[in-house]
Amino acid sequence: MKxxxxxxxYRSPLITAIKQKRKQQDRMKKDFTPTLLDFGALKILLARHFGFCYGVENAIEIAFKTIEENPGKRIFLLSEMIHNPHVNSDLLEKGVQFIMDTSGKQLVPWEALQPDDIVIIPAFGTTLEIEAQLTSLGISPVQYNTTCPFVERVWNKAEQIGEKNYTVIVHGKPGHEETRATFSHSLHNTPTVVVNDMAEARILGEFMTGQRPASDFAGLFKGQYSPGFNVETDLQRVGVVNQTTMLATETQAIADYIKGIIMQQYQLTEATAGERFADTRDTLCYATNDNQSAVNGMLATNADLAIVVGGYNSSNTSHLVELCEEKMPTYFISSEEKILSEKEILHWDFHHKQELHSLHFLPEQTPATIMLTSGASCPDALVEGVIRKLLTFYGLEHKADELADQLMNN
Known part of the structure; x- marks a missing residue:
């Protein structure tokens, strides 16, 4: 891979050495057991896969290269480059301006842009409507486009099944930049509806079976369906694609549920299901799959608690937190700065969108065992920072450098 x-x-010599060692031992990426960092009084179980993915690194490289090669020019990002506050803050410090926030609220009016301005499309991609808006201003929407190729793969899949007269069901968060972009691209080819979770998929299923009247659809899926969507005809042939950072098990469950309804409604078998249910396969990106599989592999072992590092508005990170929360106390932090002391930690409750202040989060007994991972938009340097911060509480600060030297010399 490039x-x-x-x-x-954003790099970490320690984390790079650990990842290189695991890659040498497991080139086919079939071993999802965590890496044990045994520091004596502190044991850290580090997920097999975590941190920057292909799409994030591609976006960061393009953004920083664009800044470097265009001194004096005004440079804008449509919205956050990725969902990591440290990376976005660094871009702002270099003079980049955000045109919109993550919800789509306009921060810089379109009329303030000029043809010689540079506008970078973030990794999530953007809508066809915004591309047209930029073109009308004399700004090329493709010249500085960092859209992740795995996001574009979803768009292509939606287009392919749309051309075969299947309606597209998008499993994604309706307000997320990526889902808004996928929705826009899909609705230009075929009727499209977004479901946020299994609960909404079940409601959609009730429309498919006639258990709910079609008149209820507009209110229940407001803002989540394409213009002219016909509940009675557009749900007879469907396919499911997803926001690339959703929980893999939930996407599969939704696809299986919708397929089951279609098969029952039209008396289809596995052999004939394709007549009305498109085979979209899994449209999650490789990093989402790997990171979630790595967390599941990590959770097969025992630990006192889990720490997940990443941006608080990061979808892929929140799903890692969700997996960990099912098994043990879990703390979602944006950096080591949130670990205030060996007794206090600030951490994000993504369910209620609030930061919590917890006491006595570390176990009193030793050795303490902590699971650690991060989202696909989180720099490895932040993960190393968390490891070093934790080591200070046990008087083991020197152990991080010793481990890095040992790994690099072996």
């Missing part, structure tokens, strides 16, 4: 020129401030 390597990218990512700023050194």
């Amino acid at each position: 390597t990218f020129n990512v700023p050194i401030i």
Whole structure:
């Protein structure tokens, strides 16, 4: 896979050495057991896969290269480059301006843009409507496009099944930039509806079976369906695609549920299901799959608690938290700065969108065992920062450098 020129401030010699060692031992990526970092009084179980993915590194490389090669020019991002506050803050410090926030609220009016301005499309991609808006202003929407190729793969899949007269059901968060972009691209080819979770998929299923009147659809799926969507005809042939960072098990469950309804409604078998249910396979990106599989592999072992590092508005990170929360106390933090002391930690409750202040989060007994992972938009340097912060509470600060030297010399 291609390597990218990512700023050194996001790199970690320790994490790089650990990842290289695991890659040598498991080139086919079939071993999802965690890496044990045994520091004596502190044991850290580090997930097999975590951190920057292909799409994130590609976006960061393009953004920083664009800044470097265009001194004096006004540079804008449509919205956050990725869902990591540290990376976005670094871009802002370099003079980049955000045109919108993550919800789509306009921060810089379109009329303020000029044809010689540079506008970078973030990794999530953007809608066809915004592309047209940029073109009308004399700004090319493709010249500085960092859309993740795995997101584009979903668009292509939606287009392919749309051309065969299947309606597209998108499993995604309706307000997320990526889902808004996928929805826009899909609705130009075929009727499209977004379901946020299994609960909404079940409601959609009730429309498919006639258990709910079609007149209820507009209110229940407001803002989540394409113009002219006909509940009575557009749900007879369907296919499911997803926002690339959703929980893999939930996407599969939704696809299986919808397929089951279709098969029952039209008396189809597995052999004939394709007549009305498109085979979309899994449209999650490789990193989402790997990171979630790595967390599941990590959870097969025992630990006192889990720490997940990443941006609080990061979808892929929140799903890692969700997996960990099912098994043990879990703390979702954006960096080591949230670990205030060996007794206090600030952490994000993504269910209620609030930061919590918890006491006595570390176990009193030793050795303490902590599971650690991060989202696909989180720099490895932040993960190393968490490891070093934890080591200070046990008087083991020197152990991080010793381990890095040992790994690099072996």
